[in-house]
Amino acid sequence: MAEEPRPAGVHEGAQTPAAPVAAEDRKAAAAMSKLDANQNDDDAAAKKDVDAEALGKAMKNLDVSDNTTPKNVVKKVVKVDQADVSLLVNHLELTKPKATELLKAHDGDVTKALTAFVAVS
Numbered sequence: 303m304a305e306e307p308r309p310a311g312v313h314e315g316a317q318t319p320a321a322p323v324a325a326e327d328r329k330a331a332a333a334m335s336k337l338d339a340n341q342n343d344d345d346a347a348a349k350k351d352v353d354a355e356a357l358g359k360a361m362k363n364l365d366v367s368d369n370t371t372p373k374n375v376v377k378k379v380v381k382v383d384q385a386d387v388s389l390l391v392n393h394l395e396l397t398k399p400k401a402t403e404l405l406k407a408h409d410g411d412v413t414k415a416l417t418a419f420v421a422v423s
Contacts, residue, residue, distance in 0.1 A: 380406045386415075394419055 382405045389412060390401035408414035 380410050382406060382410050386410070386412045390415065390419075 382402055386405055387398055387401045390396055390404060391398055394401070394416075396404065404415045404419060405412070408418055
């Protein structure tokens with residue numbers, strides 16, 4: 303193969319000139335260098351230790367018991383008719399558990415359950 307002539311401005315061993323950098327690229331590079339600088343700070347290690355201590359204290363104060371219902375409230379038992387459940391399943395396209403839950407929330411009354419469902423939707 304024949305060697306092609308080189309352009310006049312190209313010299314052997316010279317690096318390629320840097321492409322012009324857009325403003326967005328400069329901003330991104332500055333942001334990345336700030337991130338790198340923040341990761342290398344000695345304060346970051348101290349901050350992580352403080353965060354770990356705060357997390358430990360918060361975890362100790364968590365109460366995993368079910369506090370959603372007060373202890374003195376008695377749940378009332380609502381008997382739900384299966385025909386009403388199937389009616390809601392067929393007409394509202396709900397699952398059986400959702401239909402049962404909706405009926406229990408409205409004391410087993412189909413009209414109240416339908417009205418509430420339509421009002422919310």
